[in-house]
Amino acid sequence: MHTTDDTIIALSTPPGMGAIAVIRLSGPEAFSLTEGLFIPPKKGVKVSAAEGYTIHFGKLQQDNELIDEVLVSVFRKPNSYTGEDVVEISCHGSEYIQQRIIEAFLEKGARLADAGEFTMRAFLNGKFDLAQAEAVADLIASQSKASHDLALEQMRGGYSQKIGQLREQLLNFTSLIELELDFSEEDVEFADRTELFKLLRTLKSEMKSLIDSFQVGNVLKKGIPVAIIGRPNVGKSTLLNAILNEERAIVSEIPGTTRDLIEDTIIIEGVSFRFIDTAGLREGGDKIEEIGIERTREKIKQAKIILYICDISECTLDSVDDVLSEFREYIHDKSKRFILIGNKIDKLVETPHKFRDLVELETIFVSAKRKQGIKQITDSLLKSVKTNTVQDQVIVSNIRHLNALKNALKSITEVESGLQQNIPTDLLSIDIRQALYHLGSITGAISTDEILGNIFSRFCIGK
């Protein structure tokens, strides 16, 4: 087990004022430092002698000055989040008290925890592997059901298991190859070449499908990018507001939780959709002309779904044809969806039947102003994702993992072509080890301080 010689402290609850706040300590001195500041009502009660998973009420005071009345939760190693001795102090949630308590412990000799340091210690103590540790940060950041489920599945080890299986197959392959290496002078072939090729093909195909899953994983995690485009005054901002309001009303509001973060992201049935560069669209109406066609094309490139808005009361078949030719490449791009939104139906006397028949695009007629047809749009957005994908398959959502998998695949491809060219086994084995290294770096079977530093610095403090 990894041992650390210092005790770290941090605020673990969100910053700011609340009813209560929780400050977490972890390390060899967690109990003794707490005893130096914590006075339970009954003398002789000692934190260091307390059973794990018990809570103790008392006063927290420094130099005989009362800071607060607190609850102290005791977790004894190895049965704690970090695997070390852990104390959680639940205090009144004033910022002054939070700060005073942390300062009192720092003065006693605790050290302010780095971002993610508690989770890093948990990883170093074998509480979970690296992919699971990373999932903790994703879980905390997740705002939609899809990203939450993804992170939870990864945190609980489903993802690591899959990577472990790949690595095991590769290790089998290696042992066969390396056995051959030992006897290389005798020019025997222990490993059946056909079997080897088959194994490599399976490995490659599984890696590829994991790499491909990043497309899904990334949008589930970050939200599906949607571009709303169209000529000036067709009602783009009214439409966006109508969509946002419709969905916000569905999300039940819980007092005390802020919904500011969703901004231009809406969550429909657990999947989030991210509107690209909508801020610009909203302030002062339309900017298409100012920012130029180049900016618009840039937005469209990033998008998975393109909503092209036109004013149906002014739009002619000719102008629709213009759209068709202007955006032909995106309309025919299988990786995108292009939806034509005919806005301002409130200005028409009858529904535009004819128009609908002639246009080969997916078309939705709405009145953004009267909030008609909005539900059809959100339903249509949802069609872009199979929401059950998360439960059914292992999905890569982390760019570090994606790169590791790409590197591993590259090495495996080298092995394959080396095998085809009958290059010496000892050279093959270099590439195999590379592949093993990359796969191992995902779960942390192989890790360096640099990798760890990079990963955990992106955590929030106190986790």
Place this chain on the structure above:
Amino acid sequence: MHTTDDTIIALSTPPGMGAIAVIRLSGPEAFSLTEGLFIPPKKGVKVSAAEGYTIHFGKLQQDNELIDEVLVSVFRKPNSYTGEDVVEISCHGSEYIQQRIIEAFLEKGARLADAGEFTMRAFLNGKFDLAQAEAVADLIASQSKASHDLALEQMRGGYSQKIGQLREQLLNFTSLIELELDFSEEDVEFADRTELFKLLRTLKSEMKSLIDSFQVGNVLKKGIPVAIIGRPNVGKSTLLNAILNEERAIVSEIPGTTRDLIEDTIIIEGVSFRFIDTAGLREGGDKIEEIGIERTREKIKQAKIILYICDISECTLDSVDDVLSEFREYIHDKSKRFILIGNKIDKLVETPHKFRDLVELETIFVSAKRKQGIKQITDSLLKSVKTNTVQDQVIVSNIRHLNALKNALKSITEVESGLQQNIPTDLLSIDIRQALYHLGSITGAISTDEILGNIFSRFCIGK
């Protein structure tokens, strides 16, 4: 004991994303509701059978869908914050998870807690009195050592004790008077009138001193109001920034805690100073002329400390004399301090000795631009408060208590004059009861739903 038939739930940690969040449940169904969603790793482990002050790890799931892995803390009535059965759920701090967990419990039949409802239940269950309950809200809101100490002392009952003593003395008085009432037909005087007058004088004097303490209590709680005034371009905003920066640098920054709230309040050695209407001063420089002398006087009226800034490089003795005559009433007001700040000493060749000798005001020479002399100003601000006042005496800091004390004093004064005029004892007793009522309303010995509603609605949710 007060009984409630519903179980309330709320997020108790600050809103937003953090490493962890704590959700609190209180009421008769706290355990059974938790059992409906919480799955401990060992089957048969039951929250309802768990000992108080113990923590339990497990999965929280709704309709077989995992929401999070959580820690559940169990507190059994009456040994909990509210005096009821309480469960605290410590979950990963994503807003999505916080919301999902609360929604799952609401669906099971819990009710979202009103602001301060946990503390109100604690009060109704006799966990503490009303003044102590109010102190909890003050404690959470306190940002300086002085306001923190004040709230903590009140929360721990020191203040209630004092009010209790007053009430007891008054009750003694009442029993003497009412005994007389019983025998009124016999025209005897059981109560020695001299003794009665003496008791009334003591009561009045103690009430008066409590009422007077509000002056101190209020500034300790809200910060001492400081006005920075002066003619245009003398460097008021530069000076304010210099003061703010100097002190902000002293406050040690703990990552993850926000200091945005202090804005134009600085905390020097635990005491906060609040700059009045400085926002107006800062944006676009000086507005004295625009807002007119009336606004300035208004600001000065609210202030306890007035910093009058002049540009020493342009300021003549005559202009100082103008100040002396213009602000004479405030300079001689014993309840205020008027400090003359001679700014821009960097523009002078020698220190203005002569100037200092002639001016009868407290004068500090500074260069706001070069940050010279700022420490002298903050030291001088500190002189306005005895920081040890909080420990030494009982201080009123709550305007509801102030009003109750004023009303009680009024009734007592009525009693006194009634006694002097020899009015019938039964009439006297009406005023005595009024006084008792008002004193009782402070600690909640007497309370109505309306009073409680008013008090607790000002709490934050989750407390």
